[in-house]
Amino acid sequence: xxxxxxxxxxxxxxxxxxxxxxxxxxxxxxxxxxxxxxxxxxxxxxxxxxxxxxxxxxxxxxxxxxxxxxxxxxxxxxxxxxxxxxxxxxxxxxxxxxxxxxxxxxxxxxxxxxxxxxxxxx
Numbered sequence: 001x002x003x004x005x006x007x008x009x010x011x012x013x014x015x016x017x018x019x020x021x022x023x024x025x026x027x028x029x030x031x032x033x034x035x036x037x038x039x040x041x042x043x044x045x046x047x048x049x050x051x052x053x054x055x056x057x058x059x060x061x062x063x064x065x066x067x068x069x070x071x072x073x074x075x076x077x078x079x080x081x082x083x084x085x086x087x088x089x090x091x092x093x094x095x096x097x098x099x100x101x102x103x104x105x106x107x108x109x110x111x112x113x114x115x116x117x118x119x120x121x122x
């Protein structure tokens with residue numbers, strides 16, 4: 001079914017226009033050489049790789065391991081990855097994660113519950 005074949009009403013028209021505008025804006029951000037996930041099989045494969053990585057590193061947060069997932073999905077040579085690991089101190093990686101990625105959902109949830117408990121005790 002084409003979008004234009006859907007029933008017309010004011011609410012739907014507004015949402016339709018917003019979605020079309022959003023898609024057009026996102027399209028402008030895509031470079032010719034960019035790779036995009038475009039099928040559920042690819043996404044499921046990525047999630048499977050991530051779960052394996054997470055299982056191997058059970059003490060790491062989901063958010064903090066995202067740079068590792070990016071490396072696992074790249075097509076860098078083992079030599080390039082080894083050089084990057086050897087030349088980058090762990091503290092620098094964690095600082096980058098803190099600055100660029102931010103707190104994990106789990107960390108935010110723990111912080112929220114701590115504040116809520118403190119408020120209850122007042």
